[in-house]
Amino acid sequence: MKLVTFRCRGHHSIGKVVGNQVIDLPASDPALPRTMLELLQAGPAALERAEAVDASRSIAYPLADVQLDAPVPTPSKFLAIGMNYSKHVEEAKAAGIQVPDSQVWFNKQVSCVHPPFEPVHMPKASDKLDYEAELGVVIGRRCRHVSEADAHSVVAGYVVCNDVSVRDWQMRSPTMTLGKSFNTHGPFGPWIVTADEVADPHALQLRMKLNGEVRQEVSTGEMVFNIWQQIAYLSTVMTLEPGDVIATGTPSGVGAARKPPSFVKVGDVMRVEIDGIGHIENVVVGEPE
Structure with a gap:
């Protein structure tokens, strides 16, 4: 469904x-x-x-x-993993960012949750706005200490995500949370494709188009830590609840890593596509008064 x-x-x-x-x-x-x-x-x-x-x-x-609207407008948690595609790790290292060996997680505060086709705000506080195309996972049942072998059983389905990021605010805190949580910066959808309709979530083609130009493209099979490893890792720490959203990482090609950096501007259109799931599309507008 x-x-x-x-x-x-x-x-x-x-x-x-x-x-x-x-x-x-x-x-x-x-x-x-x-x-x-x-x-x-x-x-x-x-x-x-x-x-x-x-x-x-x-x-x-x-x-x-x-x-x-966002398929789950009020999740209890919106969690995202960083540095989860090898080429993205390489571009981060080239930018001088230290990359640990373990999974890197941060919160997107749930106040950033946003519909799949409504405008995203360019914040008044920064012009370093960037895109991150990601496959999202929606948790389907309350769980803790889930093994990798059983992780598939707690997934309700999959969504398309854009982990919109404000890069200068992201770098002000080791947790990255502030730069990931501006209002409107968590669009996802357009729907939840239930898990029974996705034969292999690690065999999906993911791409980001900015004004029609492909900026990111990868197979989800190239994740460093796959979805089952992510769920097992997170559920070691916390109870995952139905409706929780997990953004599973972005590939190389983000604007901050381009030479010179190329950030999103007002009027730009960000479109994230995942074959078999769908697409979301958001125009960037000035933050309202």
Whole structure:
């Protein structure tokens, strides 16, 4: 399934995309939860019930008429791994950034969560705005101390992410959190593609286009630490909750590593594509007063 959170004609709900229609799940089956977080928390039985909703006997809207929100508008955590593609590690080292041997994690504060097609703000505090195309993982059940072998069982599905970064603010703190958490700097979506529809999340082609120019392109199979290793590592430290989002790393080609550095400007259009998942696209606008 492709699961969405959407707005249409003043109505806010969750649904599944079937062809060019969005099936309103709780309107079609009142026994289903009304938010994506509640749907994921309800577990496999609720997802099976959602999948069973018959498109021919449901309440639906044309996909072209709806406004898509972030699929999980209020995750409890938005975690991201740094330096997880070898060529990106090389460009970081060339820029003088020390790269540890272990997994490098940081928080994107959840206030940065943003819809997949709405404008991203150029902050008043900086002009060092950069893109990072990433595959995102959405956790499907509460878990702790998950083994690599079992990690696939806790995944609800996959999304397209742009880990928008403010580079000078990122470098002001060893945790990188401030530079990763400006409002609007966590767009993801356009939907959750459920895990059963992704045969191998490590065999997907990922690319970033800036104003139509390909700036990043890689196979997710080139990750240094794969998704199962990431989940095992994180769940050693903390309980992962349904709806938590994990951004699995960006490849080489970020603007900060270009010579000279090439940062995003107001009016630029950032488009992230992942074959088999979909795309998100955000124009950069000035931060409002």
